[in-house]
Amino acid sequence: MHRILLPVAFALFATVARASEFDLAAGASATVGVRWAPAAFLDIGADPHGHWQPVATLGWIGSRKDGNDDLEHDVAIVGGGVRLVDWWGGAFFGFEAAYADQRTGTLSSHEQFITSLGWRGERLIVMARHISNGDIFGGRNLGETMLLAGATF
Secondary structure (H helix, E strand, O other), X not given: OOXXXXXXXXXXXXXXXXXXXXXXXXEEEEEOOOEEEEEEEEEEEEOOEOOEEEEEEEEEEOOOOOOOOOOOOOEEEEEEEEEEEOOOOOEEEEEEEXXXXXXXXXXXXXXXXXXXXXXXXXXXXXXXXXXXXXXXXXXXXXXXXXXXEEEEO
């Protein structure tokens, strides 16, 4: 079993059990050389504790045709962590530990980190998100950087 899977599963379960907010966002993800792929994410947030909100993420990044960097796989990602919320309008910053079901040229290990910077309104969310292993777990570590927009519930 991967070292990070159990804590991520626990964080997801705890957050979903107390869920109060749902964000459904989609957009495009780019990696080195600006090779784009579709991406979609469901973020589930619990009631904030002050400015800190527990959050869980379920995501998908599509494949791209590429013969050099092993990018021809769809990747499912599950993560759990916290968001710093309500510090400036609807702005937020999030950090999560995550697990990717596939290893690719951009996500070179199953263990990943998700960082997000965005704005959440009453019905709209926009964010920039980066997924990478932080060069902690080895591999080439190109990472995925995306722009996402969607609806909040």
